[in-house]
Amino acid sequence: MFNGKKVSLCITGGIAAYKAAEIVSWLKQNNALVQVAMTKSACRFITPLTMQTLSANKVMTDIFCEEVEGVAHIELAKTDLFAVIPATANIMAKAAHGLADDLISAAILATKAPLLFAPAMNVNMYENVHTQSNIKHLTSVGAELVEPAEGRLACGDVGRGRLASVQELKDKISSMLLAKQDFAGKTVLVTAGPTIEAIDPVRYLANRSSGKMGYAIAKAAKMRGAKVILITGPTNIVQPAVDLFIPIQSATEMREAVLENFSACDIVIKAAAVADYRPLKVSEQKIKKSENLMLELVKNPDILQEIAARKGDKIICGFAAETENMHKNALLKLKNKNLDLLAANPVSGKDNAFGSDENRLTLFFKDGQVRELDKMTKDKAANTLLDAILELV
Numbered sequence: 001m002f003n004g005k006k007v008s009l010c011i012t013g014g015i016a017a018y019k020a021a022e023i024v025s026w027l028k029q030n031n032a033l034v035q036v037a038m039t040k041s042a043c044r045f046i047t048p049l050t051m052q053t054l055s056a057n058k059v060m061t062d063i064f065c066e067e068v069e070g071v072a073h074i075e076l077a078k079t080d081l082f083a084v085i086p087a088t089a090n091i092m093a094k095a096a097h098g099l100a101d102d103l104i105s106a107a108i109l110a111t112k113a114p115l116l117f118a119p120a121m122n123v124n125m126y127e128n129v130h131t132q133s134n135i136k137h138l139t140s141v142g143a144e145l146v147e148p149a150e151g152r153l154a155c156g157d158v159g160r161g162r163l164a165s166v167q168e169l170k171d172k173i174s175s176m177l178l179a180k181q182d183f184a185g186k187t188v189l190v191t192a193g194p195t196i197e198a199i200d201p202v203r204y205l206a207n208r209s210s211g212k213m214g215y216a217i218a219k220a221a222k223m224r225g226a227k228v229i230l231i232t233g234p235t236n237i238v239q240p241a242v243d244l245f246i247p248i249q250s251a252t253e254m255r256e257a258v259l260e261n262f263s264a265c266d267i268v269i270k271a272a273a274v275a276d277y278r279p280l281k282v283s284e285q286k287i288k289k290s291e292n293l294m295l296e297l298v299k300n301p302d303i304l305q306e307i308a309a310r311k312g313d314k315i316i317c318g319f320a321a322e323t324e325n326m327h328k329n330a331l332l333k334l335k336n337k338n339l340d341l342l343a344a345n346p347v348s349g350k351d352n353a354f355g356s357d358e359n360r361l362t363l364f365f366k367d368g369q370v371r372e373l374d375k376m377t378k379d380k381a382a383n384t385l386l387d388a389i390l391e392l393v
């Protein structure tokens, strides 16, 4: 699959270091040339011998590595993909600040290859303001991140910090290594996340959209060469490296941002869960507690319908979040809103897409074709959706 592409796989010192072994083995089996590098701390968790055997290549562990021809950190930097799996808080702090006091941090400074971090650590370390700001910085300058998962951690704490699943890591590596520049020259506008509709200065109406699907699409389009405009409601996801990032709160603000950027784009993918209604009046003061409260709601503008009406030769892809009658509702939306493509996702039951890292999309095409996709990571679903859009361009 990887046809001799080079991967520098750097292992740093965390409990999850052993999981890198499976990635190395998979890369090797799929014909990648793997150069493993390990920090001093990583070598305390798993032996270089394991990695050497799996990669069929000498492992680099020292910047003053005499066995390597040339200069170790410069050789390590010359690659098609530079992946740090698992990435400690320490290596991300060093990378974010341009430190170069060991082999891997120096190679990160020297590399021009796409950079991938897969953090794994204790939940408090992960949520620490410094770690979060380092991650934010790294992703804003173009590094890719595979977010850690939530669950029970090796230290006994529960929370976000587990290394992402091996499947998620493989999907990400594949999409980075095999990224075609097939969206070069195209401007893609993506909307993501929920909108929130103010009730008073304290409260708002919202929905359960996490923004993960829209962000995955924006990142995949960027990786495939598109110019990307991401318009997003409030989410907990770190800002990806897109060309224009526009955070909004309400449906009205989203409409303004979409209309302002609509003429500049070739493709619009509306993955946001835009609130259908907003309170008629937004109270200037906090509404005091009373027995019952009646909120009068008014309909929000239908952004999708509005842009589809003036679409010209732009491709417009909508999303539908359905809890029942998915086929019927999706076909109706596709037709009524004059869309080229509609991606429907279930938002209840075992395949509920809201907040999940996976999605089971069904694609409805304008010409009547229906394509039911398997359940897959949102990264993979994003690329599959982009493939479908390319068929229409």
Ligand SMILES: Cc1cc2nc3c(=O)[nH]c(=O)nc-3n(C[C@H](O)[C@H](O)[C@H](O)COP(=O)(O)O)c2cc1C
Binding pocket: 011, 012, 013, 014, 015, 016, 039, 040, 041, 042, 087, 088, 089, 090, 091, 120, 121, 122, 125
């Ligand atoms: C048992 C143990 C487990 C650790 N697990 C992690 C971890 O999962 N993630 C992390 O960021 N640091 C972890 N650390 C701390 C790092 O090993 C430490 O910050 C080290 O300096 C990282 O060095 P490196 O980034 O050069 O590999 C752990 C330390 C110990 C002793």
